[in-house]
Ligand SMILES: Nc1ncnc2c1ncn2[C@@H]1O[C@H](COP(=O)(O)OP(=O)(O)O)[C@@H](O)[C@H]1O
């Protein structure tokens with residue numbers, strides 16, 4: 321479904337992605353782990369078209385994404401839950417969710433998807449006329465996920481959705497991720513919480529200094545001694 | 555809790571801000587050196603102003619430190635008043651508010667003399683201008699310091715097309731608006747990638763460029779002499795000429811502006827502007843075409859300046875580049891900021907305040923700009939969201955008020 325081939329990208333002189341190769345198959349949850357600064361967020365940004373490639377290819381459902389302007393990527397069926405949530409703090413919860421469906425015109429199905437998001441996160445329905453900036457961290461994360469779902473993506477990119485959340489919220493978030501996937505959305509998940517992420521993933525990639533250094537089934541990665549030492553706390 | 559490094563940073567920032575503010579005000583008051591009858595002369599006054607600003611800054615810092623968490627008593631009081639006003643405005647149905655406002659606006663001039671009606675007409679012109687700039691600054695978050703250029707485009711469009719081609723007011727009104735929109739987009743293209751300070755500087759330069767062109771292109775614009783004998787508007791053969799007639803004409807233009815801007819505010823594009831202003835990367839990820847959306851803001855904002863310009867030229871029957879200085883841009887920007895960026899009633903209130911207040915303070919002519927500047931600074935420190943604040947914050951300001959990330963200092 322999604323394939324990155326020898327992807328390179330720079331921030332000014334910083335060479336953040338140094339030949340990333342990665343594949344996500346339809347229906348999978350693929351997990352990308354790695355230390356801070358490894359280039360995980362940059363990888364997702366590149367897929368969303370928000371970080372320009374200096375070399376390489378990103379192919380989604382057979383089409384090269386390189387020539388597609390970033391604002392058209394979401395229309396192709398890829399949406400992102402970005403690191404740090406980045407919800408619109410001055411728009412209401414409802415307006416945030418509507419922004420997620422910005423490029424869509426199928427009003428009936430938007431309504432359905434809104435109901436679905438409110439079903440996943442009842443708290444968002446309660447808070448729908450509140451501005452995004454007034455939500456708690458956990459609620460903002462739910463809103464960010466809900467907003468991404470409103471695009472009705474076939475591929476959902478999630479960047480550290482559990483970061484900074486109370487354990488109770490973390491559980492909820494991971495349950496929701498599984499549920500979203502069960503409904504047919506493919507997921508590329510970046511996580512620091514490697515244990516939980518790998519436990520729900522089909523496949524995992526380990527990233528270091530802008531490159532993929534390891535890839536394997538999620539279960540084999542969890543059993544891997546090096547991975548355990550570096551990312552699973554023993 | 556607070557490490558030494560952190561507390562140093564906490565103090566150093568406000569301190570450097572005070573020093574900067576004091577230098578800036580000293581600089582601003584340099585022109586006062588020229589005024590010989592004033593009680594001070596030479597460099598003493600600017601220095602005094604500097605010192606005064608510094609003292610006020612330090613006092614404020616001391617007060618806010620004692621009160622803890624940066625919230626001084628005055629600030630809290632102002633905040634509470636603002637919340638009350640906001641709550642009231644929020645409670646009243648928008649339509650009712652506008653209906654009452656319209657009735658008042660339609661009836662008030664009946665009891666006033668020509669001079670006062672002229673001031674109200676000024677208010678109308680500035681409301682139109684400020685609502686237009688509000689699209690660019692308040693909604694889309696693009697700091698434009700050259701907005702007066704579009705006002706000039708509208709005014710000169712009518713001035714030239716009326717005196718040279720003989721087009722009527724009603725023909726030029728849409729043309730001038732369209733031309734201004736075109737200039738808005740033209741300005742927008744080169745500044746698309748700029749933000750904040752850079753954007754402000756380039757737009758400022760653009761505004762000055764237009765004024766200087768008007769000033770020097772003698773063969774077309776007659777330079778500093780300006781254009782004389784611009785035709786007054788006609789309705790069904792009847793010529794508009796008295797202050798009250800002009801007042802009702804601008805009232806109609808204001809109504810149109812309010813109607814359209816309110817619609818825009820609530821529309822898809824209005825939400826896209828707010829989203830872009832909040833976080834442009836996230837906005838782009840939602841599928842918002844930033845280029846198109848920004849250009850639309852510049853164009854739709856400039857439209858209102860263009861139509862206000864056409865009206866202005868028809869009212870004065872004389873225009874010259876002098877009416878379109880950088881200072882005008884600043885005043886209009888102040889109206890938007892003072893009233894509350896993004897809020898239509900707020901911007902109307904801001905425009906009315908900044909036209910009427912200086913008129914009331916005419917006897918302090920020498921100092922009024924200084925007072926004006928000082929008031930703006932105090933306002934920004936105490937109540938950065940403006941008098942009324944944006945409707946987008948309605949819930950944020952409600953009873954379950956959480957500390958907002960936009961907290962002052
Ligand atoms: N906006 C940016 N500007 C400059 N450098 C950046 C930016 N974002 C990330 N980087 C750099 O790119 C590298 C990869 O960062 P990132 O993709 O955020 O890593 P991760 O998400 O794995 O923590 C790091 O060295 C980081 O410092």
Ligand SMILES: [Mg+2]
Nearest residue numbers: 360361362403
């Ligand atoms: Mg990251």
